[in-house]
Amino acid sequence: MTTNLSERMNRLQPSATLAMSQKSSELKAQGIDIINMSVGEPDFNTPDHIKAAAIKAVEENYSRYSPVPGYPELRQAIVNKLKNENHVEYTPAQILCSNGAKQSVCNTIMALVGEGDEVIIPAPYWVSYPQMVLLADGTPVIVEAGIEQDFKITPEQLEAAITDKTRAVILCSPSNPTGSVYSKEELEGLKNVLLRHEKVIVIADEIYEHINYVGEHASMAQFPDIKDRVVVINGVSKAYAMTGWRIGFIAAPEWIVKACNKLQGQYTSGPCSVSQKAAEAAFAGDQKCVEEMRLAFERRKNLIVELARQIPGLEVSVPQGAFYLFPKCSSFFGKTDGNVTINNSTDLAMYLLETGHVATVGGDAFGSPECFRMSYATSDENIVEAMRRIKEALGKLR
Ligand code: PMP
Ligand code: GLU
Numbered sequence: 001m002t003t004n005l006s007e008r009m010n011r012l013q014p015s016a017t018l019a020m021s022q023k024s025s026e027l028k029a030q031g032i033d034i035i036n037m038s039v040g041e042p043d044f045n046t047p048d049h050i051k052a053a054a055i056k057a058v059e060e061n062y063s064r065y066s067p068v069p070g071y072p073e074l075r076q077a078i079v080n081k082l083k084n085e086n087h088v089e090y091t092p093a094q095i096l097c098s099n100g101a102k103q104s105v106c107n108t109i110m111a112l113v114g115e116g117d118e119v120i121i122p123a124p125y126w127v128s129y130p131q132m133v134l135l136a137d138g139t140p141v142i143v144e145a146g147i148e149q150d151f152k153i154t155p156e157q158l159e160a161a162i163t164d165k166t167r168a169v170i171l172c173s174p175s176n177p178t179g180s181v182y183s184k185e186e187l188e189g190l191k192n193v194l195l196r197h198e199k200v201i202v203i204a205d206e207i208y209e210h211i212n213y214v215g216e217h218a219s220m221a222q223f224p225d226i227k228d229r230v231v232v233i234n235g236v237s238k239a240y241a242m243t244g245w246r247i248g249f250i251a252a253p254e255w256i257v258k259a260c261n262k263l264q265g266q267y268t269s270g271p272c273s274v275s276q277k278a279a280e281a282a283f284a285g286d287q288k289c290v291e292e293m294r295l296a297f298e299r300r301k302n303l304i305v306e307l308a309r310q311i312p313g314l315e316v317s318v319p320q321g322a323f324y325l326f327p328k329c330s331s332f333f334g335k336t337d338g339n340v341t342i343n344n345s346t347d348l349a350m351y352l353l354e355t356g357h358v359a360t361v362g363g364d365a366f367g368s369p370e371c372f373r374m375s376y377a378t379s380d381e382n383i384v385e386a387m388r389r390i391k392e393a394l395g396k397l398r
Contacts, residue, residue, distance in 0.1 A: 070097030101248030179319020
């Protein structure tokens with residue numbers, strides 16, 4: 001039988017983070033003791049008060065379709081969160097909830113981007129951004145920010161990348177995969193460039209907002225002179241350890257929310273009713289759990305940085321947020337253990353998996369082939385053992 005997929009499918013790459021996680025699960029199922037640092041998700045359980053809200057929602061028969069953008073109570077809880085935590089004003093009509101922030105980003109790109117449109121994506125980037133732009137027939141324009149500039153783009157780089165075809169720029173702070181955080185002053189510098197280009201929309205992915213080690217989260221939406229061009233992306237996956245519940249949202253100008261609403265209404269409808277009630281409890285409830293998890297991530301960050309610095313050949317930039325370490329590993333390229341030769345970071349990740357039994361993700365998928373990513377959202381014991389294995393495996397390369 002001939003298999004004839006659309007041209008769109010042929011151009012789409014699989015998610016490298018999910019692929020590596022899948023591979024690690026397969027090896028684990030074969031009985032191999034793999035430490036999985038590939039996929040980025042908190043290892044904590046969802047806090048009890050959130051689970052209780054979901055159980056109550058089941059008992060109260062939240063079992064029917066919700067409004068496409070989410071229940072009004074959830075959207076109101078998000079409006080309150082944005083006001084209290086971020087000091088930005090939105091109305092419930094400016095909020096749209098989706099099946100995870102991943103769908104929120106994709107909806108936004110689908111709503112804004114078409115053939116010939118350019119979307120500026122700073123690299124290293126989260127694996128899915130360029131793929132989503134390609135899915136929308138747009139052109140990703142990659143702006144590189146290496147470890148020497150702390151993986152953050154400058155206003156000059158942004159200005160140089162903007163053309164009359166630029167439709168949007170995607171900023172992610174705290175960043176997946178680098179852990180870099182843009183300060184308010186750095187965001188302001190980028191904003192001043194964008195003020196000169198009034199057609200450009202800012203897609204601000206703030207899903208790691210609460211996993212921040214340097215102070216208060218800064219958001220592009222906090223600058224009143226650009227807020228009407230900002231789409232804030234956020235959700236419950238990371239802050240509340242709720243990756244499986246699949247609730248994300250956009251806070252955006254109403255014309256963008258309306259377009260995403262139309263798209264989502266044809267594509268998936270409103271997100272899971274029970275998960276929405278859980279997310280409402282997350283946003284409206286006690287925030288102590290968020291700080292407890294943040295502190296645990298900070299302790300693990302300190303641990304992994306200390307251990308990574310003891311591995312000859314790795315160059316480490318200290319993450320300011322999120323739960324990833326993104327060391328530069330290009331000093332190993334061209335080296336071999338006598339069996340396998342490491343030519344790039346994907347080879348290195350594969351070598352670490354097969355020889356060291358630690359699952360990581362090569363930097364190629366993040367647009368940064370000189371680095372690789374480790375998620376430290378795992379126990380201290382796993383971090384210590386994984387770094388021991390990585391040190392040993394890399395030590396065999398000549
Ligand atoms: N943005 C970034 C930068 C992420 O790392 C993730 C995690 N997969 C998402 C968005 C999507 O999160 P979710 O769909 O689980 O809400
Ligand atoms: N954001 C996580 C990661 O980057 C989850 C995987 C994904 O959705 O791609 O690992």
